[in-house]
Amino acid sequence: MAKPERKQSKKDFSKDPINKDLTPDQKIALFRDMERIRRFEIVSLAEYQKGVNIGGFLHLYNGQESIAVVSASLMGDHDHMITAYRDHGHALSVGMNMNECMAELFGKIDGCSKGKGGSMHFFAPDKNYWGGHGIVGGQTPLGLGLAFGVKYLEQEGCCLCYLGDGAINQGAFHEALNMASLMDIPVVFVIENNGYSMGTTQQRSSSAPEILAQRAEGYNMAWDVVNGENIYELRVKLNAAMERARKECKPTLFEIDTYRYYGHSVADANHKKYREASEIEQYQHEHDPITTWKNVLIKEGHLNEDLAKQIQKEATKEAKDAVKFALASPAPTVEDISKDIYWEVDNNTEASKQGRYFFND
Amino acid sequence: MKQMTYREALREGMDEELARDENVVIFGEEVAQYNGAYKVTQGLWEKWGDKRVFDTPISEAAFIGMGVGASMLGVRPVMELMFWSFHSVAFDQLVNNAANVRYMSGGQINCPIVVRGPANGGTNVGATHSHVPEAIFASMPGLKVVSPATPEDAKGLIKSAIRDNDPVYVMESTVLYGMSGPVPEDEDFTIPLGKAKIEKEGSDMTIIAHGGSVVHAIAAAEELKEKHNIDAEVVNLRSIRPLDQDTIIESVKKTNRALIVDESKPFCGVSSQLVTLIQEYAFDYLDAPIKRLCTIDAPAIYSKHIEPEQLPNQRRVVEKALELAKA
Numbered sequence: 153m154a155k156p157e158r159k160q161s162k163k164d165f166s167k168d169p170i171n172k173d174l175t176p177d178q179k180i181a182l183f184r185d186m187e188r189i190r191r192f193e194i195v196s197l198a199e200y201q202k203g204v205n206i207g208g209f210l211h212l213y214n215g216q217e218s219i220a221v222v223s224a225s226l227m228g229d230h231d232h233m234i235t236a237y238r239d240h241g242h243a244l245s246v247g248m249n250m251n252e253c254m255a256e257l258f259g260k261i262d263g264c265s266k267g268k269g270g271s272m273h274f275f276a277p278d279k280n281y282w283g284g285h286g287i288v289g290g291q292t293p294l295g296l297g298l299a300f301g302v303k304y305l306e307q308e309g310c311c312l313c314y315l316g317d318g319a320i321n322q323g324a325f326h327e328a329l330n331m332a333s334l335m336d337i338p339v340v341f342v343i344e345n346n347g348y349s350m351g352t353t354q355q356r357s358s359s360a361p362e363i364l365a366q367r368a369e370g371y372n373m374a375w376d377v378v379n380g381e382n383i384y385e386l387r388v389k390l391n392a393a394m395e396r397a398r399k400e401c402k403p404t405l406f407e408i409d410t411y412r413y414y415g416h417s418v419a420d421a422n423h424k425k426y427r428e429a430s431e432i433e434q435y436q437h438e439h440d441p442i443t444t445w446k447n448v449l450i451k452e453g454h455l456n457e458d459l460a461k462q463i464q465k466e467a468t469k470e471a472k473d474a475v476k477f478a479l480a481s482p483a484p485t486v487e488d489i490s491k492d493i494y495w496e497v498d499n500n501t502e503a504s505k506q507g508r509y510f511f512n513d
Numbered sequence: 514m515k516q517m518t519y520r521e522a523l524r525e526g527m528d529e530e531l532a533r534d535e536n537v538v539i540f541g542e543e544v545a546q547y548n549g550a551y552k553v554t555q556g557l558w559e560k561w562g563d564k565r566v567f568d569t570p571i572s573e574a575a576f577i578g579m580g581v582g583a584s585m586l587g588v589r590p591v592m593e594l595m596f597w598s599f600h601s602v603a604f605d606q607l608v609n610n611a612a613n614v615r616y617m618s619g620g621q622i623n624c625p626i627v628v629r630g631p632a633n634g635g636t637n638v639g640a641t642h643s644h645v646p647e648a649i650f651a652s653m654p655g656l657k658v659v660s661p662a663t664p665e666d667a668k669g670l671i672k673s674a675i676r677d678n679d680p681v682y683v684m685e686s687t688v689l690y691g692m693s694g695p696v697p698e699d700e701d702f703t704i705p706l707g708k709a710k711i712e713k714e715g716s717d718m719t720i721i722a723h724g725g726s727v728v729h730a731i732a733a734a735e736e737l738k739e740k741h742n743i744d745a746e747v748v749n750l751r752s753i754r755p756l757d758q759d760t761i762i763e764s765v766k767k768t769n770r771a772l773i774v775d776e777s778k779p780f781c782g783v784s785s786q787l788v789t790l791i792q793e794y795a796f797d798y799l800d801a802p803i804k805r806l807c808t809i810d811a812p813a814i815y816s817k818h819i820e821p822e823q824l825p826n827q828r829r830v831v832e833k834a835l836e837l838a839k840a
Contacts, residue, residue, distance in 0.1 A: 207817030208639025259637070259816025270815030271641045286641035287602065288571045321570035322602065349571055351547035357570040389599040422547055483818035489811050510810045 155347030230309025289322030310397035318349025338397035597632035612655035626832030643813035662727035669704025707755030715746035
């Protein structure tokens with residue numbers, strides 16, 4: 153069974169207040185940020201395939217770029233973001249630079265997590281970006297918690313908590329949904345529905361598979377579903393969910409129809425077996441969020457093919473420069489393995505001197 | 514004997530048990546149509562069909578609990594955790610329900626389940642995916658834990674685990690899946706739970722290990738013999754609980770020195786229990802304090818440049834063995 157056909161909205165969202173004031177520069181920035189993610193991923197994949205520096209898993213974001221970029225474009229000072237292991241796009245969108253991200257993939261000390269986290273565990277608390285989490289669904293109670301924190305601290309903000317279509321069947325997620333609604337927590341759970349829970353189609357993994365977000369009804373929670381390739385529509389509807397959280401302290405379950413071009417991870421060698429190659433091509437040719445947005449901007453007169461190519465070229469150069477940066481950065485040492493475990497120990501406090509903490513020789 | 518990989522040995526063991534007992538059923542994430550994330554169950558869905566081999570959603574707590582419940586009626590579920598690291602999502606089912614139901618019912622209910630999957634570090638997948646939880650589960654009365662180190666172990670232990678009437682948790686290794694070795698051809702070949710194997714005889718010290726650490730222990734023993742003229746005996750535990758105390762104690766009584774190589778962390782790891790037993794039952798035979806070589810006591814580091822140094826490896830085992838020899 154293939155991915156269900158995407159429902160296209162006929163409505164023009166470009167004149168909505170959240171969109172009509174976008175300057176041409178801001179619109180081009182959305183394009184640039186999506187290109188930067190795509191080029192970062194392509195360069196990462198090439199480095200991964202060399203087998204020298206990048207280890208473990210690599211979950212690529214190609215095809216889903218609009219989601220992270222649009223989300224970041226709507227975030228204010230008290231809005232937060234947390235996601236699962238397909239996290240490079242979110243990281244770059246919130247303003248993490250390619251150098252620290254690439255160095256993390258390379259397991260180097262200048263990586264955002266000092267080479268300790270890897271691909272699945274990018275973090276930037278200073279940018280309200282709380283990871284990067286490896287266990288399916290495990291981040292959803294944390295997203296609830298970040299939003300609880302915002303409310304508790306009496307800030308006007310929200311938490312955008314991302315999960316895949318496979319994660320909606322984890323128990324912790326359902327417990328989080330119930331509490332979010334029960335306690336009026338300003339969280340927006342964003343299902344990035346790319347149709348495949350690793351190698352399992354939505355139809356084989358979820359009961360009532362037509363609209364996943366509809367499960368919110370069981371929790372008396374607002375929900376919406378949106379086409380991820382339409383930037384204007386995505387901005388309007390996601391912003392509405394974020395405003396519901398910020399202004400009314402009400403959660404939303406927000407589903408975005410999207411598609412991933414590569415496998416679940418690079419190790420997913422089966423990804424052309426559980427779906428047709430023609431399906432992948434169709435999404436790339438007809439529903440690519442970057443091309444779609446490019447065409448919108450060309451039509452509006454803000455972009456031309458030459459400028460688009462130049463932006464792409466710059467993004468590729470930035471990613472390749474990041475590889476050079478990562479190569480030049482040193483690896484962590486054996487001593488580094490034992491740092492960043494306890495705050496008290498790292499800060500050499502009185503508490504750290506009482507009792508034994510580590511049980512090596 | 515025939516040559517096969519560790520992965521093939523597990524698969525053949527499950528295949529034979531599916532044939533032997535119609536109540537054996539395999540399920541987990543991607544085990545059927547995808548042929549297993551690590552291809553351990555490859556071909557089994559095609560051969561046995563949807564009733565005997567099926568995929569579950571990403572719902573570890575639900576499907577492990579489902580297996581526990583079904584086992585109460587005599588179904589014999591063999592459940593794959595894509596990584597044993599995901600145990601924490603299903604911990605209540607794995608511990609509170611599986612380990613305790615027999616006891617709490619006064620012995621009226623059995624729980625003949627197998628939960629299997631890889632439980633190892635060394636593949637640069639970071640702290641959340643690199644847990645080595647043998648000791649956590651072995652510390653729970655009611656549960657059994659085995660850790661195959663070779664293809665022979667894999668075949669013999671998976672078959673015994675499936676036939677066993679208690680919950681058996683099989684801790685495999687992604688690092689070992691592709692390793693080849695001889696496996697007996699007899700369809701009724703099994704390895705009893707609770708029986709260790711002396712992989713290499715020796716007289717100067719006993720190196721005790723399980724799972725992937727056995728490979729490092731054997732390589733280190735060879736290096737110790739060639740370069741340092743130290744003749745180490747290597748004990749492959751195979752089974753953590755039940756534990757073959759006799760083989761361990763007899764070996765230490767013979768060699769008078771013990772080194773434990775354990776990929777789990779040092780605090781309350783498998784090694785801690787072994788140290789206790791050795792000091793309790795072989796104290797008078799020891800010529801030196803027992804040594805341990807464990808994973809460095811920190812969450813698993815991602816960086817492939819340094820992760821091998823956090824884990825037991827041949828060089829670290831040799832260095833520790835030389836310390837023990839001089840002690």
